[in-house]
Amino acid sequence: MTATTKGLEGVVATQSSISSIIDDQLTYVGYKIDDLAKNSSFEEVIYLLWNQKLPTKAELEALRADLAANMELPDAIIDHLRSYDLSTVHPMAALRTAVSLLGLYDEEADVMEQEVNKKKAVRIQAKIATIVTAFARIRQGKEPIKPKKEYSYSENFLYMLNGESPKDIEVEAINKALVLHADHELNASTFTARVCVATLSDIYSGVTAAIGALKGPLHGGANERVMKMLTEIGEEENAIPYIKEKLENKEKIMGMGHRVYRNGDPRAKFLREMSRQLTKLTGQSKWYNMSIKIEDYIKEHKGLPANVDFYSASVYHSLGIDHDLFTPIFAVSRVSGWLAHILEQYDNNRLIRPRAEYTGPKSPEYVSIDKR
Ligand SMILES: CC(=O)SCCNC(=O)CCNC(=O)[C@H](O)C(C)(C)COP(=O)(O)OP(=O)(O)OC[C@H]1O[C@@H](n2cnc3c(N)ncnc32)[C@H](O)[C@@H]1OP(=O)(O)O
Numbered sequence: 001m002t003a004t005t006k007g008l009e010g011v012v013a014t015q016s017s018i019s020s021i022i023d024d025q026l027t028y029v030g031y032k033i034d035d036l037a038k039n040s041s042f043e044e045v046i047y048l049l050w051n052q053k054l055p056t057k058a059e060l061e062a063l064r065a066d067l068a069a070n071m072e073l074p075d076a077i078i079d080h081l082r083s084y085d086l087s088t089v090h091p092m093a094a095l096r097t098a099v100s101l102l103g104l105y106d107e108e109a110d111v112m113e114q115e116v117n118k119k120k121a122v123r124i125q126a127k128i129a130t131i132v133t134a135f136a137r138i139r140q141g142k143e144p145i146k147p148k149k150e151y152s153y154s155e156n157f158l159y160m161l162n163g164e165s166p167k168d169i170e171v172e173a174i175n176k177a178l179v180l181h182a183d184h185e186l187n188a189s190t191f192t193a194r195v196c197v198a199t200l201s202d203i204y205s206g207v208t209a210a211i212g213a214l215k216g217p218l219h220g221g222a223n224e225r226v227m228k229m230l231t232e233i234g235e236e237e238n239a240i241p242y243i244k245e246k247l248e249n250k251e252k253i254m255g256m257g258h259r260v261y262r263n264g265d266p267r268a269k270f271l272r273e274m275s276r277q278l279t280k281l282t283g284q285s286k287w288y289n290m291s292i293k294i295e296d297y298i299k300e301h302k303g304l305p306a307n308v309d310f311y312s313a314s315v316y317h318s319l320g321i322d323h324d325l326f327t328p329i330f331a332v333s334r335v336s337g338w339l340a341h342i343l344e345q346y347d348n349n350r351l352i353r354p355r356a357e358y359t360g361p362k363s364p365e366y367v368s369i370d371k372r
């Protein structure tokens with residue numbers, strides 16, 4: 001057996017043609033994230049990840065229409081969301097359960113043909129936005145909003161969340177955030193999805209498992225905690241004393257550090273700029289200024305870069321989004337990557353089953369229960 005590596009750092013666990021990070025550059029199917037963030041719609045990125053090529057105009061419009069047409073939820077899912085204890089249930093837990101439940105209402109959930117799996121991918125991608133927004137509205141005592149067939153994915157997300165036609169700047173911000181979060185090689189939640197479906201379990205199980213992994217604070221759950229931290233800091237002048245104290249207590253600073261990027265996350269600059277613009281627009285530049293101070297301090301004193309979760313917090317906050325919806329929004333984007341990886345895994349499957357190096361006691365003598 002080969003030596004163990006804690007956290008599987010540096011271990012190459014599979015081959016994939018979906019995304020890669022080489023020399024601190026993120027690419028989707030070879031296309032640079034910088035080009036995609038500047039030019040692409042989220043639907044275009046979904047198409048790219050699922051088909052490994054950029055769509056033509058007609059292919060893009062067909063996917064947009066297909067997604068919009070599949071966004072409505074079965075009534076049973078809405079009723080189920082209403083049945084949760086809305087004062088305590090975290091939206092990520094609600095999302096995990098609702099996606100699992102969605103599988104029960106898909107007659108083809110266990111059909112394993114790849115063409116059928118591709119159709120299920122559209123259904124899941126479409127409905128996940130509706131689950132997040134319906135849950136958000138139901139817990140505010142409001143009715144869920146039905147999607148508009150003519151809207152883009154980002155427009156529908158904001159429309160179903162807020163119940164009004166979104167402004168261009170909001171659509172642009174959400175679209176860019178969805179593009180930037182869509183895929184990231186073999187991150188923890190994507191790996192979870194692949195491990196799950198490599199047993200030839202169904203696509204709903206794979207996505208449900210991935211949502212569970214994304215929820216944790218060391219992964220997607222960090223963005224909500226970044227905003228909690230900024231709120232606790234409150235004012236710019238408190239930022240450095242707060243961070244110093246956390247570091248002295250050996251606490252981690254959320255949104256900082258990354259397993260793969262040691263020199264900087266190529267997505268952070270886009271979110272940083274969006275944060276600057278949106279916080280200025282809402283008269284709340286203090287969130288951006290505070291974030292800059294923290295980023296500079298951590299870079300200088302710990303050598304750690306801001307990751308994708310750091311500036312997404314002040315971006316979503318500026319859009320008026322509840323803080324506990326930040327990680328569900330990450331899921332709405334990353335599900336596109338999970339689905340691409342699930343389809344790729346099915347295409348060339350082998351059970352994923354590594355070994356463990358045993359460190360427990362060796363050959364203890366068995367003592368009968370009455371003598372213990
Ligand atoms: C979308 C995403 O999932 S991006 C990541 C989101 N997660 C976060 O933002 C949570 C905060 N960050 C972290 O916990 C880590 O940086 C991770 C989980 C992202 C990466 O972890 P790893 O590659 O395992 O690094 P690891 O935790 O071993 O840290 C290495 C060293 O840097 C320190 N370090 C890493 N991140 C941080 C941080 N955010 N704050 C303070 N110190 C940190 C560790 O304490 C450790 O120090 P030590 O060697 O003195 O013990």
Ligand SMILES: O=C([O-])CC(=O)C(=O)O
Binds near residue numbers: 308
């Ligand atoms: O890749 C990782 O380890 C974390 C992740 O999902 C990302 O940065 O988008």
